[in-house]
Every structure is written in structure tokens, then in C-alpha cells.
Amino acid sequence: MKNKKELFQAPLIEISSDAVDEIKRHVAACPDHETGGILLGHSASEEKKIVEMATGPGPKALHSKRYFVRDTSYCQSVYERHFYQNGWEYIGDWHSHTRCHAFRGLPLECPNFPSAGDVMTLDAVLHDKDYDFDAFLMLLALPSRSGINIKVYVEKREGICEVPYVVV
Ligand SMILES: [Zn+2]
Numbered sequence: 001m002k003n004k005k006e007l008f009q010a011p012l013i014e015i016s017s018d019a020v021d022e023i024k025r026h027v028a029a030c031p032d033h034e035t036g037g038i039l040l041g042h043s044a045s046e047e048k049k050i051v052e053m054a055t056g057p058g059p060k061a062l063h064s065k066r067y068f069v070r071d072t073s074y075c076q077s078v079y080e081r082h083f084y085q086n087g088w089e090y091i092g093d094w095h096s097h098t099r100c101h102a103f104r105g106l107p108l109e110c111p112n113f114p115s116a117g118d119v120m121t122l123d124a125v126l127h128d129k130d131y132d133f134d135a136f137l138m139l140l141a142l143p144s145r146s147g148i149n150i151k152v153y154v155e156k157r158e159g160i161c162e163v164p165y166v167v168v
């Protein structure tokens with residue numbers, strides 16, 4: 001019997017430097033609350049994803065220290081524009097987690113992995129019949145002392161897994 005790792009072939013992820021810059025710009029502008037947006041690009045195959053662009057959250061997004069709700073109609077309109085202009089598809093979401101902060105004088109660890117809520121959201125997208133995803137990306141932007149770290153996760157029917165990526 002194959003183990004989970006053999007069943008789960010990690011996709012090749014390429015992220016444009018424009019998308020990375022845009023994410024870092026939004027996170028730097030909103031360091032104390034979560035922010036995010038959607039990822040547009042190409043799903044060349046189940047095993048290859050190219051992120052061309054990351055949107056911002058939109059003017060009606062809700063930001064808090066612990067969660068973020070994007071402005072869906074804003075993200076939808078950006079997606080539609082780029083779908084018609086460039087043929088870019090909706091291939092994933094991104095959001096930030098807030099910097100470490102103290103609670104009653106005790107330092108809290110930065111959650112540098114998807115929360116239970118993040119995983120449930122991904123599951124819901126993957127199993128939504130309105131979409132037809134074989135794999136869906138979730139990018140986390142994690143502020144640290146040395147800058148903003150980006151981690152990429154992919155949700156497939158087999159489960160969720162952190163995957164390596166290259167910036168192009
Ligand atoms: Zn999260």
C-alpha cells in the first residue's frame with residue numbers, strides 16, 4: 001500500500017515577482033490585522049500552477065487580528081477583468097497571519113501554519129460543485145522580524161500539504 005506522500009505528488013508552483021511584491025505591500029500596510037485576496041494565473045495541469053497575480057482584499061473586506069473576510073464582489077470583478085483580458089483563472093487564495101503579540105504579558109507564538117478554519121475553508125472550496133478544482137492553492141504571508149515570509153499550501157482530495165515554490 002502506498003503511503004500518503006507517494007499518493008500526494010506536490011505540484012510545481014511558480015509565483016510571479018509582481019504577485020509576491022503585491023502581497024508584501026498589502027501585508028506591510030496592514031501589519032496588525034489579517035489581510036488577503038485571491039490568486040490568479042494558470043492551472044497548467046494538476047501538477048503545475050503558475051500564479052501571475054495576487055489581488056488585494058478590496059474596500060469592503062473585514063480585517064481582524066484572528067481572521068479576514070475578503071470583499072468578494074471586488075475580487076470577482078478583478079478576476080473577471082483578467083480572465084477576459086489574459087485568460088487567467090482563479091487558482092487560489094492568500095491571507096496573512098498577524099505578527100507575534102503578547103497576551104497578558106506572555107508572548108504568543110505566531111501561528112505559522114494554516115488554522116483549523118483555513119483548512120475547513122479550503123475543504124469547502126475543493127468540494128464546492130460550482131467550482132471544478134483538482135487542486136487549490138493557499139498562500140500564507142507571515143510577518144517576522146526579518147521580513148514577510150511566504151508559505152504555499154495545496155489542497156487536494158488527498159489532503160493539504162505545504163509545497164515548495166519558485167519566484168519567477
Ligand atoms: Zn489563516
